[in-house]
Amino acid sequence: MSIFSGAGGLDIGAINAGAQIVVCVENDPDAAQTLRLNNIGGHQSAVLEKSVETVDFTHWRDDSETILIGGPPCQPFSKNGYWVKNDNRLIAGDPRNMLGQYLRAVSELQPTGFLFENVESIRHPTNIAVFERFLHDAEAMGYACTVYRANSADFGVPQKRKRVFVFGIRGAKNPIPHPHKTHSDPGKPELMNGFAPHVGVGSFIKKYSGQRYAEPQEDASNGTYYHELIHVPAGKNYIALSGLDNYSGRTFRAGGRFWNFLQKLHPEEPAITIAAQPGPWVGPFHWDNRRLRVPEVAAIQTFPDDYKFAGNRRSIQKQIGNAVPCLLGEVMVRHLLEKL
Known part of the structure; x- marks a missing residue:
């Protein structure tokens, strides 16, 4: 199940990793139509064009191996917000902060595992308390959580894009290990260690x-x-x-x-x-x-x-820019599936 699906970057990655998308939840009309145009989920009704806040996730709860994937809106945690004084930012009360809705989805769906994605700056000192609360609450629901900071260029994507992923495994005794990167910066020979060089555009x-x-x-x-x-x-x-x-x-x-x-x-x-x-x-x-x-x-x-x-062109730029690179999503979802 995919929530905050956007244009489907993480969904395409999940499909390429061997998962089947059962349903996508996306409230932006253009992004929802993008998902339909590309038949994400296999049929038009697989795309729920509505806010995550309005969805009852118990409808999809079952005993099969289910995973939840998604990246809640990142605007509250963006670097652009650093220009605002901390006492005026009110991250926890920001209506765009959907971490609580992600946790509600986990609680109601009770997936075997989940993959959470967000901007690197969610771990900035201004945001870390909210993020750590998210991890605490997920662990309280029985999920062992692994936090991983990824640079998409380290996995063969022709783009330096840093993101934070959280892998949650229900009932696991210990957090899972980090994914193994495949590429490295050739300008730093001391870091190559047999990795392939970063890929050019x-x-x-x-x-x-x-x-x-x-x-x-x-x-x-x-x-x-x-x-x-x-x-x-x-x-x-x-x-x-x-x-x-x-x-x-x-x-x-x-x-x-x-x-x-x-x-x-x-x-x-x-x-x-x-x-x-x-x-x-x-x-x-x-x-x-x-x-x-x-x-x-x-x-x-x-x-x-x-x-x-x-x-339109502006909307398409926004959809693409907000997406998880499909190749990076594939690597992350495959890593989750292998550890279930």
């Missing part, structure tokens, strides 16, 4: 470089910072401008902008994290000095080539 998005896939939104040539963008070397961001020879244009103080400002892809390196709602000059940009196309963004998130997305 080039081989994933090359097929979408022709005019057939061109989008009006990709053109940045009339924008405020286009002159600066074309001078940023592949794989770098705005900071690189200060070190260029024979460059005549604006430079920016290091730390004066968000790190992803004017960030550009390098074909032989993983992308930075794909954002759900990027600003106009937030990367990654293509090394051809344009914004990325929908199939390119989806490929970096390792969605299947023929995956369909519902909604």
Whole structure:
């Protein structure tokens, strides 16, 4: 059972890991339609277009081997929230904090195991008390919990995307071990230890470089910072401008902008994290000095080539940016299934 399903990144991963999706719960109309377009769950009625808060999970409780997967909304735990003073953030009372609803689903469904996903910053000092309460309550319900911080690039995804996973196993005496990563940063030889090098984006998005896939939104040539963008070397961001020879244009103080400002892809390196709602000059940009196309963004998130997305361009970007990379989801779900 999948809750907070979004566009189905974790669901696709679960299917590829050998699980069968019985039902998805997603309240965003476009994301729910995306799930239907791709036949997630095998039939249209498998997608419940409603808030998790309104679902009675006891309906699906049975004696078979069932797992619950999902990532509650991460906005309350996002790094963007660090600009707000701690005494004004009220994480525990934030209506977008759905950790309690995830626990209710666990309590009512009583799955054999669960996989919880969220942003890395859920473990930030501002958020850690809420997260530790989540773990305490899950363990009180009889689940041994393993917390794992994953970088998707360490599992063959062409993107550096850090996420926290919690593996819960009902009735287990001890937490399960962490998954074994398969790739590592070749720029840090001391960490390779026989791992394959991180995968670059080039081989994933090359097929979408022709005019057939061109989008009006990709053109940045009339924008405020286009002159600066074309001078940023592949794989770098705005900071690189200060070190260029024979460059005549604006430079920016290091730390004066968000790190992803004017960030550009390098074909032989993983992308930075794909954002759900990027600003106009937030990367990654293509090394051809344009914004990325929908199939390119989806490929970096390792969605299947023929995956369909519902909604307008803004909605699709949000769906893809909020998703768990399918390949990372596959590895995590398979690890859970193997330990049940």
